[in-house]
Amino acid sequence: MNGIGIVLLTTFLASSVEAIEMVTIVIGVGVTRGWRSAVLGTVAGFAVLAAIVAFLGAALAAIPIGPLRLLVGALLLLFGLQWYRKGIVRVATRGLAGMQVGAVEDDEVPSAGIDWTSFLLAFKGVLLEGLEVALIVVSFGATAGQLGPAIVAGAAAIVVVGAIGLAINPLVARIPRSLLQLIVGTLLASFGTFWALEGLGVNWPQGDLDIALLLTFYGASAAASIAVEQRARRNGLRVALS
Amino acid sequence: MSIIRGARALVLFFYRFVVGDDPTVAAVVLVSLVMTGALVVHAINAWWLAPLTGVVMTSVSLWRRRAALTRGH
Numbered sequence: 001m002n003g004i005g006i007v008l009l010t011t012f013l014a015s016s017v018e019a020i021e022m023v024t025i026v027i028g029v030g031v032t033r034g035w036r037s038a039v040l041g042t043v044a045g046f047a048v049l050a051a052i053v054a055f056l057g058a059a060l061a062a063i064p065i066g067p068l069r070l071l072v073g074a075l076l077l078l079f080g081l082q083w084y085r086k087g088i089v090r091v092a093t094r095g096l097a098g099m100q101v102g103a104v105e106d107d108e109v110p111s112a113g114i115d116w117t118s119f120l121l122a123f124k125g126v127l128l129e130g131l132e133v134a135l136i137v138v139s140f141g142a143t144a145g146q147l148g149p150a151i152v153a154g155a156a157a158i159v160v161v162g163a164i165g166l167a168i169n170p171l172v173a174r175i176p177r178s179l180l181q182l183i184v185g186t187l188l189a190s191f192g193t194f195w196a197l198e199g200l201g202v203n204w205p206q207g208d209l210d211i212a213l214l215l216t217f218y219g220a221s222a223a224a225s226i227a228v229e230q231r232a233r234r235n236g237l238r239v240a241l242s
Numbered sequence: 243m244s245i246i247r248g249a250r251a252l253v254l255f256f257y258r259f260v261v262g263d264d265p266t267v268a269a270v271v272l273v274s275l276v277m278t279g280a281l282v283v284h285a286i287n288a289w290w291l292a293p294l295t296g297v298v299m300t301s302v303s304l305w306r307r308r309a310a311l312t313r314g315h
Contacts, residue, residue, distance in 0.1 A: 074275060075260060077296065081271065082262035085300050089307070116255055193293050200279045202289045214293055221297040225304055232308050 007146040008153045011137060015157035017208055018132045021191055022158070023165035025125035028184035031172050032083075033118040041119035045126025053134050060138050063131065070199025072128045073192045079121065080188025087182025088222050092229030094178050121188070128195070133158060182222060190214035264306075267299045 030038035053060065133154050141150025175183070194204070194211050204210040261268045274295035281288040 070275075074272070077292070078260050078262070078268050078271060081267060081296055081300060082264075084296075085264070085267075085303055088300070088304065117259055120259065189296060193296065196275055197278060197289055197292055200275065201282045202278065203287050204289055210289070217293055218297065221300070225301060228301075229304060229308070236312065 004146055004149045007140060007149050011140045011150045011153035012157050014136045014140065015133045015154040016161055018129045018136065019158045019161035021211075022125050022129035023161050024187055025129075025191065026122050027165050027169055027172055028180075028187055029118050029121045029125075031169070031175075032177070032180055032184050033115055037115040037118035038122040040114065041122030042126050044119070045123040045130060048123075049127055049130040049134070052131070060131075060134050063135070065131065065135060066199045066201070068128060068131070068199070069195045072124050073194065073196030073199055075124065075192070076121075076188050077192030077196055079117075080185050080190075080192050083181050083185030084189050084218065084222065085185070087178065087185045088225045088229065090178035091182055091222075092226045092233065096176055096179055130158075186215060186218045186222060189218050264303045267303050270299050271295055 026038055026042050029041075052063075056063070137150045137154035138147075141147035172180070190211055193214055198204070206213065271292065274292045278288045278291045281291070
């Protein structure tokens with residue numbers, strides 16, 4: 001494989017990892033809280049990203065990505081833990097049948113206007129991950145003296161992963177809302193933990209693979225908490241009936 | 243007046259977005275992040291502290307919710 005081929009492949013693969021995180025957040029938020037504000041947040045995220053890239057160009061490498069990761073990660077972690085906890089309670093209460101689509105009464109999703117929660121989550125996910133893709137493009141492309149092919153590979157990664165995300169979206173929409181809220185809460189808490197600690201200078205032992213470890217940890221803990229909630233509910237019912 | 247109302251709504255939105263309905267969880271998780279940063283400065287790679295805190299505080303929050311519901315009966 002020649003120099004251009006190597007730059008194309010490595011940039012595409014590295015950018016795909018970031019694009020998967022970006023698309024996962026946007027789809028999770030869109031399916032759970034509605035698409036309008038999630039799409040607006042995505043568009044706004046890409047617009048700000050484009051402005052930053054156009055303004056800074058190759059000087060992008062000077063952006064202090066650590067503090068940005070810490071800020072976005074901490075916000076996602078705190079918000080993700082709220083959905084994580086609500087998801088546990090709902091799955092424990094209603095089971096996997098979940099609740100009816102549209103009946104998200106205590107999430108305060110506005111029926112009209114912009115849902116700022118959805119907008120911000122999508123915006124932050126797109127901006128942070130987009131910046132990371134841009135940094136990968138600049139560092140891989142500039143190092144190899146192949147900035148053009150690196151830009152093509154980075155853009156292709158976002159387009160391909162985004163298209164796959166859109167293709168599987170109908171499947172995601174079939175997941176019961178209570179379970180979906182728990183899944184999205186688990187995803188946000190896992191990504192948030194990963195980014196916040198990276199921003200603090202923590203070295204993850206297995207690198208990006210530790211996101212899977214975090215997902216497993218939060219997922220297993222949720223399963224245990226659901227079992228505890230359901231047992232307490234059964235015991236409470238027994239006491240009420242006796 | 244509308245500016246004040248708008249600013250208050252914005253602050254309320256960010257409070258709900260970040261803190262939610264259980265401020266204890268948000269406060270303790272933030273403290274765990276600060277402690278992780280302090281440990282990293284002292285060359286201790288404390289990657290486990292924040293996720294552990296998140297899960298423990300979620301369990302504590304759920305337990306407090308169950309206790310409050312029981313008291314309500």
